[in-house]
Amino acid sequence: MKKILKELVPYIVILVVVVLIRIFIVTPIIVDGDSMSPTLTDGEMMLLNKLGSIERNDIVVINNEEGYIIKRVIALPGESIECRDGVIYINDEKYDDNFASKTDDFVKQFLNDDEYFVMGDNRLVSMDSRIFGAVTKEEILGTTNFVIYPFNKFGKIK
Numbered sequence: 001m002k003k004i005l006k007e008l009v010p011y012i013v014i015l016v017v018v019v020l021i022r023i024f025i026v027t028p029i030i031v032d033g034d035s036m037s038p039t040l041t042d043g044e045m046m047l048l049n050k051l052g053s054i055e056r057n058d059i060v061v062i063n064n065e066e067g068y069i070i071k072r073v074i075a076l077p078g079e080s081i082e083c084r085d086g087v088i089y090i091n092d093e094k095y096d097d098n099f100a101s102k103t104d105d106f107v108k109q110f111l112n113d114d115e116y117f118v119m120g121d122n123r124l125v126s127m128d129s130r131i132f133g134a135v136t137k138e139e140i141l142g143t144t145n146f147v148i149y150p151f152n153k154f155g156k157i158k
Contacts, residue, residue: 025050029061029068029144035120035127036070039099039157045149050142057099059157060118061141064132070144071118071128072099077137081117082108106130116140 031044036059040046048061058073075081075090082088083105088095097103099121111117115134120126129135147153 028148029070031070032068035122035125036072037122039072039121040070040147044147044153046144047146047148048142048144052143054116054137054140054143058143059145060116060143062118062135062139063141064135064139066127066132068141069127071120071126073116074119074129075111075117077111077113077115079117080108080110082106104130109134114138 027048027050029046029048031040031042031046033042040059054060054073054076056073056076060071060073062069062071074088074095079091081090081095083103085105086103088097088103089108100119100123103119103123109117109129111134114137116137117129117134119128119130146156
C-alpha cells in the first residue's frame with residue numbers, strides 16, 4: 001500500500017499544481033460572438049491571464065449580468081469619455097481608435113476610481129459600456145491577448 005501511495009504522490013502534486021494555476025493564474029477561454037471582430041472571431045480559444053494590471057486597449061474578460069463577455073478597455077478609472085461626430089474623446093483629447101471603423105456618438109461619461117469603459121471592436125453589434133455602463137475592477141476576470149486555437153492564429157494579438 002505504501003508503494004502505491006508513494007507512486008501516486010507525484011501525480012497528485014501535479015494535479016494540484018495544475019488546478020491552482022488554472023484557478024489563480026491562467027485559464028483557457030472561448031470567444032463567443034462577433035463583437036470583437038475582426039480582432040477575434042467566434043470560437044477562438046485564448047488564454048486568460050488573471051494576474052497583472054489593466055491598461056488602455058487591453059482585451060479583458062468580464063463577468064457581469066450578460067455572462068462572460070470579451071471587450072477592449074477604452075477608458076480607465078477617473079477619466080471621462082465621449083463620442084462626438086464619430087470621434088472618441090478621453091479627457092477631452094482625441095483617442096486614436098485603431099480597432100473599430102465606426103462608433104456612434106454618446107454623451108460624456110465620468111468614470112469612478114474603480115471603473116473601466118469597455119467596447120467591442122465591432123461597434124455596430126457590440127453590447128458594451130455604451131449600453132450597460134462602465135464595469136468595475138471586480139467584474140474583470142483578467143486580460144487576454146494570446147490565441148491558442150485555431151492553430152493558424154496561434155500567438156499574441158494586439
